[in-house]
Amino acid sequence: MPRSALALAALATAAVPGLDARAVRQEDAPGEYDVAVVTASDGTLWEVRAPQSAVAGAALEAEMGLLDALHRYHEAGVLPFAVPRIAGSALLPEGGHAVVHKHIAGAPLDIESLTPGPGLAADLGRTLAAVHELPASVVETCGLPSYTAETYRERRLVELDEAATTGRVPTALLRRWEAALEDVALWRFRPVVVHGDLAADQVLVAGGRVIAVTGWSDARVADPADDLAWLLVAAPPESVDSIMEAYQLRRTELQDPRLVDRALLVGELALARWLLHGVRQGLPEVVADAEAMLADLDEATREDAV
Template identity: 55%
Template sequence: MSQPPAGPSTPASASESPRTATSGGSAPDAESARERSPLALAALAAVAVPGLDPARLALPQERSADLRVVGVVDTQGRHWEVLETRADATGATLEAEAEVLRRIGRIVDDGRLSFDVPRPAGTLRLEGSYIQVRSHLEGRPIDIDSLRPGPGLSAGLGKALGELHDLPTTVVSEAGLPVYDADDVRTRWLNLLDDAAGTGKVPPSLLARWEVALEDTALWRFRPVVVHGDLAPENVLTAGGAVVAVRGLGQAHVGDPAEDMAWVYASVPVDCLDSIESAYDLARTEGVDRHLRDRAELVSELSLAEWLRHGVRTGSDSIIDDAVAMLTDLADQVGDEPLVEQTGPRLAPVPGVKEPAEPEATTSEVKMVLVEEDADEDADYEGVDDGTDAEADGDGSDAH
């Protein structure tokens, strides 16, 4: 099962207000009281986007609790997606995400990204609903099970994530989405740890394992980056053996790259991780984050605690039971092992033939010679023969 995202809460709305549609003589209340048909949404897309003349409906045709998505192809052959929500929080998320997508889209157009993102084209705010029109992205959701080691799709996934994490953080911060530094991230996990411990349903060995990792300050020295926040196969689109698009950026924020990498380490085949990590590191301009995998593993484990907390807060016994079962399985797997092995500094080997540092078995004897105090002064007089008594010569000169 997929776990709820461990990222930040729903973002605030973006600064730019959408256009508001007005229709003379119409009755918005009556229109919003019933669900609009796909054809009605296609017609509204034509209002939101100048020059969009709908020709036919197309995929996707999707529905969730708070969101409808209808595909439309116009007379120019352009493929669009019309998104409608009646939930204010979802509308604010879509609006903020659109701001992020506009900024990333400009970077794509400059040739600085190897993948595309949806392009917002227009919005409408009718009484009771929010409608947004975006470009449709071609491609298929990434098939994790088909990944193989090497320079193919595994490396492409690592490169795409590295480029995403290397974006300027202003694409998120200027859109009004959350920004967390390293201390903020660590504090949020500590708060979750306290909440999880308070339920009395987390095995003590896991609480101790997580506490040690959270108290290890070396793990939390990282540069905050643009984080996707909701990585899943349906949000990474591929074509021709390459990652061609990334979508689903409604939970984007500035924070710990380990939040995205946790999905990678938990999902992809183990033998593909080296290919992904190598391509990821090459795409990043920052130095290698030595504890990225450690934090990603911690994030993955703490997502179970997040799931438990969600179940407790919503009063869902089924979610609580599910979380407790997974936590018990995890405790059995890891036992008492620490999440991060504590090791001393490792010295690089010195090339060449190693020789023992002990002294040789046979040494030359050094003869000790007693040196008189006046010997150094006598040596300063040139022309004085060995054995000459300088003090006696001085007395003789006084006699004359």
């Protein structure tokens, strides 16, 4: 059962000595977490996050160590954006911890408003490049997953096979995806640190630049295309060149000529993953939404092929 805002406020006061909570508001958050923003008596805003499951709790424990390391890279000037800095944690009755950090001000990214040029689109490219330039040990020492290019391709194949067994993916899409996943040349990449679950509400902006990135529980060493996919699919087409140019200039020794092709494929495969989520969790509305988007993609790709 989700925790109430008052219960989350109580956890925040237990986690941070001297925190005198005066107001609290519940927040929507991705993943299996209960989140609230607590206003202290001195006006400081604190964010408290508590896992809803043992799996989410384990991910949060690993993320705590990662955030500490990322904060040090931010202070050293390596990362041009802030990350949440854990101020305290409180033990939960069922095990695991709720964590608390100062609430980071900033507006969620409005991806549809991106324009070409040296502004926010370019800053997004530099932001992702800075993450992908981090040493793999940052993630690996926190116990988060690390994959080779081949094992990651195999994971994608397993997901596609599972999606195919649902009978809900158009046949033409399956054939095209299978051919791409069997194209070994497409999957020759150097695994890097990736955020793993980027979305507009986890990229906070102010003054025309990225000021913070949140939600690091799915970080791993994997395919850089994972972080680029959502931008290349959702951003206005005229802004994509600015994103990629800034990204490539910021990367060192980037030898991945099929990166954009793979990112676009990963964006398409996200629909299969959304379908699987609905099937696994028994969510008919999610399944219907995924089927509709798959049908639209199937129609669009058929038209492109003509």
